[in-house]
Amino acid sequence: MAHTDEQPDRGPQIPVVTEVSPGQVRAARFRVSRDSARGRCTPARIVRLARVVLPGDHPHPA
Numbered sequence: 001m002a003h004t005d006e007q008p009d010r011g012p013q014i015p016v017v018t019e020v021s022p023g024q025v026r027a028a029r030f031r032v033s034r035d036s037a038r039g040r041c042t043p044a045r046i047v048r049l050a051r052v053v054l055p056g057d058h059p060h061p062a
Helices: 022-037 043-053
Strands: 002-005 016-019
């Protein structure tokens, strides 16, 4: 399974593909769904979870 990020500041948009395991995807989905159920799901929190759980380049600042 691959996670892609678009890199808008690098000329033509070439997707960066990082291999992630099914377990990493399940962990990320679980954390987002748990936070959503608790009313804590915000775009900034989702970005922060992606930085922690999924490897690779993340275009959004911390």
